[in-house]
Amino acid sequence: MLKYLMFMLFLMPLGFNFKLWWVVQFCLISICFLFMMSNSMGMVPWEVGYYLWSDSLSYSLILLSIWIVILMIMASEGVLSSSFYSTSFISLVLLLLVLLYLSFSSSSLFMFYFFFEGSLIPTLFLILGWGYQPERVQAGMYLLFYTLFASLPLLIGIFYLEYVKGSLLMINMSSVMDLGITYYMWYFALVVAFLIKMPMFLVHLWLPKAHVEAPVSGSMILAGVLLKLGGYGLLRILYFMENVAVSMNLIWFGISVVGIWSVSLVCLRQVDVKSLIAYSSVAHMGLVLMGLLTMGLWGFSGALTLMIAHGLCSSGLFCLANISYERLGSRSLLINRGMLSFMPSLGLWWFLLSIANMAAPPTLNLLGEISLLNSIVGWSWLSMLGLALLSFFSAAYSLYLYSYTQHGTPYSNLYSCWGGSVREYLLLMLHWLPLNLLIFFAGPSFLWL
Secondary structure, three states: OHHHHHHHHHHHHHHHOHHHHHHHHHHHHHHHHHHHHOOOOOOOOEEEEOOEEEOHHHHHHHHHHHHHHHHHHHHOHHHHHOOOOHHHHHHHHHHHHHHHHHHHHEOEHHHHHHHHHHOHHHHHHHHHHHOOOOOHHHHHHHHHHHHHHOHHHHHHHHHHHHHHHOOOEHHHOOOOOOOOHHHHHHHHHHHHHHHHHOOOOOOOOHHHHHHHHOOHHHHHHHHHHHHHHHHHHHHHHHHHOHHHHHHHHHHHHHHHHHHHHHHHHHHOOOOEHHHHHHHHHHHHHHHHHHHHHHOOHHHHHHHHHHHHHHHHHHHHHHHHHHHHHHHHOOOEOOOOOOHHHHOHHHHHHHHHHHHHHOOOOOOHHHHHHHHHHHHHHHHOHHHHHHHHHHHHHHHHHHHHHHHHHHOOOOOOOOOOOOOOOHHHHHHHHHHHHHHHHHHHHOOHHHHOO
């Protein structure tokens, strides 16, 4: 694992020369290919050493991180062409990749916490430095304080775990025996930070604000990878807190059941394209959270599958929203209508990614949602109503997004037709292709348990 880390660290000086923008991208593609070829795909952790390790869970999310970062750089052509601090931008993106790599590959819980919180800083600078509106400062403050609110309890909980167990290495963790009332306090301290990061309904308000004000690269990394840090943390810690989690998970489960269909209703009244996609992320991550809280085989494996599928699908939708924004200068659905006449070649991509968002076959979203629905209904049949409403509204807001943007009378100021560039089609293809091909290689998401 250390060799890939050194590769990324030595890549960072190249970012200070804007002429080497595409060299950096080529090197990242090389890292992605090498990392893809190096995996043993077994149940046993591999390449353990220097406090770094990997199993199929961390491997999947590291690969997703590298892939999304490559696509972020490809989508941010505007930063390079306008020469708007492009060297600072690429350096921040590479720093964020290093922090995400270290978060997913850390074998110690404290190191995971350190890099988990560290990834917040480059994201904040991306939003504040390259965001679109003056409200980006408020969005950055929301992101910062929501996330930091639960950070201190998480740190105290990790230190208390080290006091009880004598070790923070994840590979040595086993179920902790009942500690009385302290056990419940410790459970809340560890879990709440990851629930905010996912985000769970009621603590989700930072996400739509951050998405709407962030540049396209910030939205892609937020939706693609940073929301998965919360899921990854829960996957790592829930199995050694199973004694208390079985009884306490019902609280978060109940909030999520109500939350997923409430957020879906909120999606149906959005007039901002990015805001609609951001709220749909909250609904899908709520479903992932419910699967995690069941603590079953289907729930854990379905959660991992849907996290990867959502990362690719949501990132692709944000790219499409940005392509429209660059042409029209607005994200409003009232102006982004009738785009089938204005950009006919992009209509197919809107359709393909919209149906992926509603889990149509043969996308990876379908496999993840089938696993999660099995797990959640098996755990509590009372959740069937909430899940039925989620499935219905998921299709409703995805079709609403597609039909409203593509059909209808175009905005009166649009008189020309612009098909888009090859770079944009390649960008969308690299989102959609793995989303549909990975369903044939879904075994590893069930192997890591």
